[in-house]
Amino acid sequence: MTPPGGGTAGRAAADREAVLAVNTALYESLERGDADALTDVWLSGADADDTGGVVCVHPGWPMLRGRATVLRSYMLIMANTDYIQFFLTDVEVELSGDVALVTCTENILSSGEAEEEGELAPLVGGKVVASNLFRRTADGWRLWSHHGSPVLTSVDEDEDD
């Protein structure tokens, strides 16, 4: 329960910026296939343990629990992805104390499977909605939970209040 006030607004703006930077780091690490950068983004050590650990849902996957399991899944994805690029839209940050929720749409461009060996793989597009939950730690904001899901319907997204 954060009290309203000028100083608080300034702190919230700084928090928001810091959270967005880590959110960006998540996607950039995947684009570069940078396992070190990716593991830095996720909660670790005591910070991960005292919440029962991190959780992650890749689009269409069951829930993965625990830092080792989650990181292993990313290594598998990275090993099987030649090229991937994320265009994030509709990015929103919501803060509640030492927790931040970033929601966004991941517009994904990645390399598909080549029809024949030696041929150039085609680029395929996909749309995923993501909820990325961060916690404030002594080392800055770290990812506590990622939940990504495929957008399969054609519900009008702009039909908001």
Place this chain on the structure above:
Amino acid sequence: MTPPGGGTAGRAAADREAVLAVNTALYESLERGDADALTDVWLSGADADDTGGVVCVHPGWPMLRGRATVLRSYMLIMANTDYIQFFLTDVEVELSGDVALVTCTENILSSGEAEEEGELAPLVGGKVVASNLFRRTADGWRLWSHHGSPVLTSVDEDEDD
């Protein structure tokens, strides 16, 4: 950052129980088609506003933002669902200050479409993984975000560390 200690452990256990009760209320309200009970579960008023509002992803849907939009989507789902039952498995609660994350698998049994008018509709099953994020308010824990996604792969869920 909650300090460790005996009293804290007792409080955490009480919090956990209270959060699980609201999580159960969410699914029971959907099973009963009880719009009043459902709306009570979600953050409202100033609690919803000061985080930028609630967010919700139904399986395969784009992200819905704002209490009015989210509740409208549930009314639509309820109006089009004759029968639905949720068997929750793999339920875990993680607490971080005034925020709680409940993750679970929703094993869903619902009525499908009857092949011919007047016929009994068949029951269809589905599996969804959900991240339900709650915030502590003066009125108890309330749902801040729901993200449900279809499980489409056959990744071994038990392959944990």
